[in-house]
Amino acid sequence: MKYIIDHDYHIHSHRSLCSDDPLQTTQYILDYAEKNGLLDICLTDHFWDERIPGAENFDFYKEQNFEHLKQALPLPESKSVKFYFGCEAEMDKHMRLGISKERFEQFDFVIIPTTHLHMPSFTIDEADDSLERRAFLYAERLHKLLDMDLPFDKIGIAHLTCGLIANKQPADHIRVLELISDATFMTLFEKLADRKAGFELNFPIFRYDGEAIDQILRPYRIAKKCGCKFYLGSDAHHPGGLDTAITQFAAIIDALDLTESDKFTPFPRG
Numbered sequence: 001m002k003y004i005i006d007h008d009y010h011i012h013s014h015r016s017l018c019s020d021d022p023l024q025t026t027q028y029i030l031d032y033a034e035k036n037g038l039l040d041i042c043l044t045d046h047f048w049d050e051r052i053p054g055a056e057n058f059d060f061y062k063e064q065n066f067e068h069l070k071q072a073l074p075l076p077e078s079k080s081v082k083f084y085f086g087c088e089a090e091m092d093k094h095m096r097l098g099i100s101k102e103r104f105e106q107f108d109f110v111i112i113p114t115t116h117l118h119m120p121s122f123t124i125d126e127a128d129d130s131l132e133r134r135a136f137l138y139a140e141r142l143h144k145l146l147d148m149d150l151p152f153d154k155i156g157i158a159h160l161t162c163g164l165i166a167n168k169q170p171a172d173h174i175r176v177l178e179l180i181s182d183a184t185f186m187t188l189f190e191k192l193a194d195r196k197a198g199f200e201l202n203f204p205i206f207r208y209d210g211e212a213i214d215q216i217l218r219p220y221r222i223a224k225k226c227g228c229k230f231y232l233g234s235d236a237h238h239p240g241g242l243d244t245a246i247t248q249f250a251a252i253i254d255a256l257d258l259t260e261s262d263k264f265t266p267f268p269r270g
């Protein structure tokens, strides 16, 4: 059976500093889910656990602590949609994960990106931020994360092909992906499948064409072969992102020919 669009596990509210959009309320997000017949959604505002050192001098994360995220609770309720409380955690340049064991218990779901390489000095060293270095870090950071002792059944690995991998020029992230061999992706994604973490489907599919789309789809195709399970994440920061999410999900599902057996399901159903 074809992969059904019935969830979205990567959504930001106005509380994420990079949203800061008064229209992006949790009620608006819930309405989006109801309108599109989704069964479960998860709020994933940006988060750095204040119990983990590292963000003292980095305002973006210093401010987005648990106290800040918690203001979203209680989440609005609906008869047809389950609204889960999660977060988008972070890994710094020392490959330190910005969420403690105890905090994992306070979230229903945690997404972790290893590809936020757009924060000089915090996630990447200014001294060497070449595309080659970024390709190396792509593999290194994901390996480090997957080698940690974490509750992977409630973890999604966020946007593994996102533009933030290298964002000085629009095509830079494609060039970084090109530098990563099939074999390297395979080793990474076999490990990801083994840990039973979720693999996020989240990229602006309509923005790519020609060779770029093949390069973007390559890691997902390899992940599918490795037995990874996929979840949908719009990464919407504004109502506009929610408005286009479903069309984008449908195109991604078609491009990868995904079925229900490819689905990552962290929450009980029914």
Ligand SMILES: [Zn+2]
Pocket: 088, 113, 116, 158, 159
């Ligand atoms: Zn992100």
Ligand SMILES: [Zn+2]
Pocket: 010, 012, 088, 235
């Ligand atoms: Zn996000």
